[in-house]
Amino acid sequence: MEREKAIIEVKNLNKSFGENHVLRDFSLSLFEGENLVILGKSGSGKSVLIKCIIRLIEPDSGDIVVLDQDISALDQDEMDQLRADVGFLFQSNALYDSMTVRQNLMFPLRRHWSKEEREANAENAVKEALEDVGLGHTIDMMPAELSGGMRKRIALARTLILKPKIILYDEPTTGLDPITAREISELMNSIQAKYNTAAIIISHDMNCIKMTGNRIVMLIEGKNYAEDQFENLLKNTDPKVRDFFEGL
Numbered sequence: 001m002e003r004e005k006a007i008i009e010v011k012n013l014n015k016s017f018g019e020n021h022v023l024r025d026f027s028l029s030l031f032e033g034e035n036l037v038i039l040g041k042s043g044s045g046k047s048v049l050i051k052c053i054i055r056l057i058e059p060d061s062g063d064i065v066v067l068d069q070d071i072s073a074l075d076q077d078e079m080d081q082l083r084a085d086v087g088f089l090f091q092s093n094a095l096y097d098s099m100t101v102r103q104n105l106m107f108p109l110r111r112h113w114s115k116e117e118r119e120a121n122a123e124n125a126v127k128e129a130l131e132d133v134g135l136g137h138t139i140d141m142m143p144a145e146l147s148g149g150m151r152k153r154i155a156l157a158r159t160l161i162l163k164p165k166i167i168l169y170d171e172p173t174t175g176l177d178p179i180t181a182r183e184i185s186e187l188m189n190s191i192q193a194k195y196n197t198a199a200i201i202i203s204h205d206m207n208c209i210k211m212t213g214n215r216i217v218m219l220i221e222g223k224n225y226a227e228d229q230f231e232n233l234l235k236n237t238d239p240k241v242r243d244f245f246e247g248l
Ligand SMILES: Nc1ncnc2c1ncn2[C@@H]1O[C@H](COP(=O)(O)OP(=O)(O)OP(=O)(O)O)[C@@H](O)[C@H]1O
Pocket: 017, 020, 022, 040, 041, 042, 043, 044, 045, 046, 047, 048, 049
C-alpha cells in the first residue's frame, strides 16, 4: 500500500551544544493522521528535536519541512502562521494561573484571529474545545481549582482551539496517576480520530506509548536508530534496542 503524504519531513538534522553532539544526521517522516512516538533515554535529544521542529532551537544543519514549507526559509510572520497549524502541548501545561479557563483558551485566538473574528466566534470556539476534552463546565474556573488531569485537558483544549493539523506532545502523562494518565491517552486517540491530526509524542509512559503510538522511532546516539510498531520493536534483537527496553 502506498504511504500517505508526509506532513513533517526531517532530514539529516544535526545539533550540538559544544562537544555534546545531540542529533547526528537524524531523519524522520510524520505521515498524515498518525501518532508517532519518539522513544529514547533521558538526555537523548527528544526535546531538542521537537524544539527544532517549532524553531525554538536552530539546528546546525539539516532540513525540516512542515506542511510543505521549509521552515528555515520562513520569516517571523510566516513562522507564526505555521505555529497555528502545529499545536504544542507543554509538559508543564503552561496555563496562566491568574486567568480563568476561558481567558486561557482565548489567548491563542488573540494572536491568530482578528478582533472581528474573535467577537463573532471566540466564545463558541472556547466552548467547543472544552467539550472536546469533556470539561465544558470549567469555563469560569481558575487553573488552581482543577486537578492535574483537568489542567492537562485544559492545556490540550487550548492547543486544539486553533484546529492544528499537527500536535506535538511533550510527556503528556508525566506526573499523573495511572488512571488519569490512561484517560489522557484515550483523549489523545479520540482527538486523532475526530480531527485526523497527526502527532509526535515524547513519552516514557509505556501504557501511553502502547495505547497511542501507531509507529515508534527510537532516538539512539543522535540517530533514528530503528522505527517500527511497538510490538515489533519489543522483538528486535539489536543490542542497543534491547538495551533500551531492558533498562526500563
Ligand atoms: N539549550 C541547551 N544548551 C545546552 N545543552 C542543551 C540545551 N538543550 C538541551 N541540551 C542538552 O541536549 C541533550 C538532550 O537534551 P533533551 O532535553 O533533548 O533530552 P531528552 O531526550 O528530551 O531527555 P528527557 O527524556 O530527560 O526529557 C542533553 O545533554 C542536554 O543537556
